[in-house]
Amino acid sequence: METPTRQYRSQLPAFAELRGERVVARPWRESDAQELFAAIVASRKHLLPWLPWATTYQRVEDALDFIVRAKSWWLLRETMAVGLWDASTGELVGGSGLHPRDWSAPSFEIGYWLRQASEGHGYVTEAVKLLTDYAFTTYGAQRVFIRCDARNTRSAAVPERLGFRREAHLRNDGLAYDGVLRDTLIYALTPDDPRWPG
Numbered sequence: 001m002e003t004p005t006r007q008y009r010s011q012l013p014a015f016a017e018l019r020g021e022r023v024v025a026r027p028w029r030e031s032d033a034q035e036l037f038a039a040i041v042a043s044r045k046h047l048l049p050w051l052p053w054a055t056t057y058q059r060v061e062d063a064l065d066f067i068v069r070a071k072s073w074w075l076l077r078e079t080m081a082v083g084l085w086d087a088s089t090g091e092l093v094g095g096s097g098l099h100p101r102d103w104s105a106p107s108f109e110i111g112y113w114l115r116q117a118s119e120g121h122g123y124v125t126e127a128v129k130l131l132t133d134y135a136f137t138t139y140g141a142q143r144v145f146i147r148c149d150a151r152n153t154r155s156a157a158v159p160e161r162l163g164f165r166r167e168a169h170l171r172n173d174g175l176a177y178d179g180v181l182r183d184t185l186i187y188a189l190t191p192d193d194p195r196w197p198g
Contacts, residue, residue: 009077009103013138018082018130023123025082025096025130027074032083033064035092039115046116050152052177084114084127093118098131107143108135112158124158129196132162136191143190149176150183159187163195 017026028036040047040057047054057063070081081097094114101107110131112124128146135141146164148155160166164187173184189195 010075012077014074014077014080015134015138018127018134019087020126020130022087022121023093023126023130024085024087025127026085028067028070028081028083030064030067030071032092033060033067036067036083036095037063039092039094043114043116047113048177050149050155050177051113082127082131084112084123086118086123091118093121093123096124096127096131098135101145105142106135106139107145108139108141110144110146112155119154125161128158128162132189132195141191143188145186145188147184147186150185151176156185156187162189163193164189165193 015026017024019025037057037060040054040063044054044057057066070079073079073081077100079097079099082095083092084094084096085091086093092115094112096110096112099109099111101109110128112127114124132141132144135144145167146159150156150169166185167188168184168186170184170186172181174182176182
């Protein structure tokens with residue numbers, strides 16, 4: 001595929017959903033606001049050490065505002081934020097996103113979070129595989145990367161499990177929610193790297 005550097009990125013293809021054995025990743029809908037809010041409230045203490053934005057969700061309207069903004073980012077291909085849903089039950093288990101960082105490369109970042117009760121079921125690992133494959137196949141990605149707090153061992157285990165290469169350990173990269181200087185780990189895959197070992 002031609003590198004998508006042309007002016008009209010809003011006309012680039014985008015998925016309605018990505019479906020795996022365990023998880024479905026799809027764009028947020030306004031009707032998801034209540035469920036998104038409930039998931040964040042139920043897991044707020046669990047999310048806060050790594051994701052300070054969890055404090056901003058104080059009312060359902062905060063979740064709805066995020067979803068409306070996410071839909072506009074999606075239309076412009078500025079970022080493709082998705083909800084993650086259990087493929088068998090339809091329950092919201094978390095969120096993720098494919099975030100273009102440089103369309104000229106092209107390069108994408110993947111972020112993710114899970115409600116606490118949904119950890120340990122392979123949802124994020126499968127979602128990252130789906131999003132990574134989509135970036136390489138549809139957009140001709142030359143780089144897909146993941147950043148995480150070095151203390152967040154569960155988050156770091158996802159790219160390690162999937163064969164992403166650890167490229168950097170950035171020391172004192174910023175302040176964490178608890179006011180402690182945090183280190184950041186960076187993992188990446190390029191088209192030349194083997195994917196999904198084992």
